[in-house]
Amino acid sequence: MSEQQEEQVTKPGAQPETATQPESPTQTGSPAQEWRGVAGEDAEVTASGNLALAARSRRLLGSLVRPYRGKAWLALAIIVIDNVANMVGPLFIAVALDAGVSSAVHSDFSPLVWAIVGFLASTCVAAVTTFTFLKVTGRLSQNIIFDLRGRIFRHVQRLSISFHERYTSGRIISRLTSDLESLQDLLESALNDALSAILSLISIAIIMIYLDVPLALVVLAGFVPLVFITRWAQRRQRAGYRRTRAAIAKVIVHFVESMGGIRAVQAFRREPRNSEILADEDSEYRDANTYAMFGMSHYTGSLRLIGNTTTAVILLVGGWRVMHGDINIGVLAAYLLYLRRFYGPLDELAQVFNAYQSAAAALEKISGVLEEEPGVAAPEHPIEVGTSSGDVELDGVRFAYSEDGPDVLPKFTLGIPAGQVVALVGATGAGKSSLAKLVARFYDPSEGAVTLDGVPLDRMTDADLRRNIVMVTQESYLFSGSVADNIRLGNPQATDQEVYAAARAVGLYDFITALPDGFETDVRKRGGRLSAGQRQLVAFARVFLASPSVIVLDEATSSLDIPSERLVQEALETVLRGRTAIIIAHRLSTVAIADRVLVMESGQIIEDGAPDDLIAAGGRFAALHEAWEQSLV
Incomplete structure (x- = not known):
């Protein structure tokens, strides 16, 4: 087994949608790519490959020595x-x-x-x-x-x-x-x-x-x-x-x-x-x-x-x-x-x-x-956006994780007006996370365009994109350092008063001030000093401090217990107020704050409407909602 194959077996979480999802497009391609990046990890190479590898190494060494x-x-x-x-x-x-x-x-x-x-x-x-x-x-x-x-x-x-x-x-x-x-x-x-x-x-x-x-x-x-x-x-x-x-x-x-x-x-x-x-x-x-x-x-x-x-x-x-x-x-x-x-x-x-x-x-x-090139390339002639209103649209989007792989989203069209909170529900592999990653521009669509206020995401600068769109996942990663430093990740230039205000907004201020060193308390490795719910609240404080126009939540409450979930839900309502939001959740309790629910299946929207309307219609979402209510009994 080669190193590349070994990694595909042992690397957890590499394919978020389905277990059979193909590799990303950068793993296959032209002969020139054969000697780049991951493909170049294999120990056995041909004579022509030796020449290519040697030339590539000489170019790198020359670029390193040139300044000296x-x-x-x-x-x-x-x-x-x-x-x-x-x-x-x-x-x-x-x-x-x-x-x-x-x-x-x-x-x-x-x-x-x-x-x-x-x-x-x-x-x-x-x-x-x-x-x-x-x-x-x-x-x-x-x-x-x-x-x-x-x-x-x-x-x-x-x-x-x-x-x-x-x-x-x-x-x-x-x-x-x-x-x-x-x-x-x-x-x-x-x-x-x-x-x-x-x-x-x-x-x-x-x-x-x-x-x-x-x-x-x-x-x-x-x-x-x-x-x-x-x-x-x-x-x-x-x-x-x-x-x-x-x-x-x-x-x-x-x-x-x-x-x-x-x-x-x-x-x-x-x-x-x-x-x-x-x-x-x-x-x-x-x-x-x-x-x-x-x-x-x-x-x-x-x-x-x-x-x-x-x-x-x-x-x-x-x-x-x-x-x-x-x-x-x-x-x-x-x-x-x-x-x-x-x-x-x-x-x-x-x-x-x-x-x-x-x-x-x-x-x-x-x-x-x-020599690896970013799969999401910076635009040659970017369009300045500044602060957007948060109007998101996917126009004729087709998306697959590799050129020869199956379509995860086939010809997908969706419009989300500014300020609307949309919940995505559906079985695993329906395409929810792929949709979220396209909106956050972790990937580019194979066809079509994803736009913010009418500007394609691939024409925006990275600074504008990250200022306007923030994604929060179920793993609220905290870095070693103080609580304040972790909240300030949303805005490195934020003052102490702004950090305190963000903590108050998500209901975290009293807990932090009770810590031994307050906001300067070290959260330890990966935030081990805090509970899962507290880490999630820190993540929401980051978002509040960043103040984006669009927020994408990928199962952000799936790992929480009921009391923690209620705290996070309250903080979530504060963070989402006045902003466009896309929420992916298996727990339908999160859907209660949504203005609109999209039920997805095989990369398509099969139901679209307000939560109460879909429940009254007696379709797929109504069945999911009924099953969820019975699970609470």
């Missing part, structure tokens, strides 16, 4: 100086052995002294440049990671509800943690090693050719098998690290879902089964890492075998040439020192190569998220 080009060029200049300082050291040793020692025998110590001074000076310069380079690249890497983390967070927040219904929070956390850590490891340490190693290889190759061409040809001959080994290791490790990225995401997803649903886990004694699932997914992560590390061990072992073999051949050939007077002993000594430094960087590059493969796989996942 100056620091990047400074780092490159420093590492060049550092490389030169390191490379001239063996040359001073060669001069000391071939010229300095022989001159010292004849009492001329100046060549030997100058060679020693030159060697010490190059060592000091190398120490200073290494310190400076690490300082510059450390700050550069932290700035890049800081920018990338913020970019991911901002981008994911503005992605449509359809994305979040199919992409679990655990996978987002994986992008922001383990994937960013892999990239950070590459930028902080491996980048320094890679630049130093590459410059060292180039410099040493030039120096070895300058010192002795025949010996240089022996060294370069070792590169022939090394090229083939590198290509093999690259393919193996890239595939391995793609598997690790997908596997660790599964582990994080399972951990987040288990901790988020810990009440259900403990209530149904699911701890052993959850541990079994984690063991399976963690073993997949372990095996993927092992696979990648085996490739690394083969590559490193082959590299060292080739290096040691080449050193033995150089000793043999070089010693033979020294014996025949073709080269000096100092040249051979310098050559062996350079050869050691030549394969040392190759060994470092092998380690960098390992970090690069891990970071490249992580960058592919991150770039996939960043």
Whole structure:
């Protein structure tokens, strides 16, 4: 089972209307989408897919480095100086052995002294440049990671509800943690090693050719098998690290879902089964890492075998040439020192190569998220609305959750005058929640238009839309922080007096002031300090403070007990006064405050009228109302 398929099984609440609802349109589409977003999560990709993923990752990395080009060029200049300082050291040793020692025998110590001074000076310069380079690249890497983390967070927040219904929070956390850590490891340490190693290889190759061409040809001959080994290791490790990225995401997803649903886990004694699932997914992560590390061990072992073999051949050939007077002993000594430094960087590059493969796989996942486009796009030429009267109309709307999926709302037309309270009732899967999401513009219709005061919602700015239309769900989510901060979510600029007025309007003021710290009391994680009814009242206080012209309530009282429901009902009447409202409710007690009731079935309105009129007509709503009254007896 792929990560994408696994998520569709384990992600709860992904399809609100029916259990068989198709995926959203962004999961399928053109070939270009095959390598974007969720589709890019799969570990197995084709050769053309590899090219697409690599190009996408390079674009992302280029955009991250571009604002810091100056620091990047400074780092490159420093590492060049550092490389030169390191490379001239063996040359001073060669001069000391071939010229300095022989001159010292004849009492001329100046060549030997100058060679020693030159060697010490190059060592000091190398120490200073290494310190400076690490300082510059450390700050550069932290700035890049800081920018990338913020970019991911901002981008994911503005992605449509359809994305979040199919992409679990655990996978987002994986992008922001383990994937960013892999990239950070590459930028902080491996980048320094890679630049130093590459410059060292180039410099040493030039120096070895300058010192002795025949010996240089022996060294370069070792590169022939090394090229083939590198290509093999690259393919193996890239595939391995793609598997690790997908596997660790599964582990994080399972951990987040288990901790988020810990009440259900403990209530149904699911701890052993959850541990079994984690063991399976963690073993997949372990095996993927092992696979990648085996490739690394083969590559490193082959590299060292080739290096040691080449050193033995150089000793043999070089010693033979020294014996025949073709080269000096100092040249051979310098050559062996350079050869050691030549394969040392190759060994470092092998380690960098390992970090690069891990970071490249992580960058592919991150770039996939960043290339996701909002399913509800901002208009190119928005129409300013300001404060609307609240007149809502759905004109010839057809809606399906995917292009090839069934219509949830087939050719739906509805007008709701400003200030009217409309209740939607009907069986699960009738299309009520889909209608509400269209009005709140969590989705756009497949055909037709949803308008507010005659302006299509897809032509409005997001600020105008959220100012005029607010949706309240049955899950009144509270953020960690004070009660006042949670109420102020409806209007971040609201004064304390406005927050107090909103609390009074929904009947919450006395309760809040009785708390230990009043309005500054911490509600704790997800509002755990408050009851379900109190959390719902906080949500209504937010709405009152936001003062929208249209309110959409999606089963906002379904999880409350009778006393809590009555409190919420009273607050609801206050909040809805003078505003357009669409109420979705299975409890018909909520319908009592509605001016109009729409009974829906299979995406169509089968009854429409005032509550009393529909009851008197003896149709579907009358039967529902009678069943509800009997349930109260």
